[in-house]
């Protein structure tokens with residue numbers, strides 16, 4: 001046991017077996033956190049738990065557990081149990097999210113429910129399991145929004161779910177202010193992850209032109225913002241919606257990405 005193990009901060013990251021969540025988990029581990037990742041994708045867990053060789057030098061730890069966040073009781077119980085065993089629960093970061101393509105004319109109830117069950121309900125019950133522990137230690141919550149919350153003609157269901165996530169976070173921030181738990185949202189611009197894999201080079205180039213600094217995000221860009229929100233420097237920041245890689249008005253200002261690259265509207269947009 002290392003001498004700093006007695007004060008090691010702990011974090012639970014849902015959807016942390018790939019993309020932004022995995023970057024968050026690795027960044028926190030590199031700064032000494034004990035991280036538990038919950039994810040439904042066993043292949044992604046197997047790939048991530050192998051990890052790059054430099055991970056072995058990280059002062060913290062990342063462990064993985066298969067949990068589908070649609071199972072509300074289980075996700076709440078697993079977060080509660082995990083944080084009970086942590087020396088200093090510090091962060092609940094809900095990254096689990098999906099964006100299946102949607103046809104407004106044919107979307108059915110099951111198609112609607114799965115997106116809200118993962119993106120909104122899954123986030124809430126993970127937070128519910130974490131709140132008592134975070135209030136005891138002055139920890140925080142970070143949820144993942146999207147610029148689609150401002151309106152997404154290509155995927156109104158995803159846009160609605162992410163608007164709900166932002167409303168949820170701001171409401172929880174207000175509700176938790178007396179407990180000392182901070183609740184914030186990070187809104188990633190286009191980020192190179194599984195969710196954006198398969199995007200055409202033209203669309204990627206168009207997304208980069210709209211990105212801050214003329215590029216798309218890497219998952220580590222988003223993880224840096226999440227780590228900052230979770231850290232001491234943001235000790236009085238709660239209810240914030242922090243855009244990373246996309247200025248808040250950009251989607252409205254430039255119009256749909258599909259039309260910018262001459263694609264049909266069913267292609268990807270973040």
Ligand SMILES: NC(=O)c1ccc[n+]([C@@H]2O[C@H](COP(=O)([O-])OP(=O)(O)OC[C@H]3O[C@@H](n4cnc5c(N)ncnc54)[C@H](O)[C@@H]3O)[C@@H](O)[C@H]2O)c1
Pocket residue numbers: 014015016017018019020021038039040041044067068069070094095096097098099118144145146147187188189190191192193194195196270
């Ligand atoms: N990539 C982008 O450009 C972008 C833009 C805006 C917002 N986001 C949001 O960022 C978050 C992370 O997405 P990402 O880009 O890293 O995508 P990703 O697909 O790489 O990661 C999402 C993770 O969530 C997991 N997941 C999906 N359904 C789950 C479930 N039911 N239970 C548990 N885990 C589940 C997946 O297995 C995956 O590991 C999501 O909430 C997404 O909506 C991403």
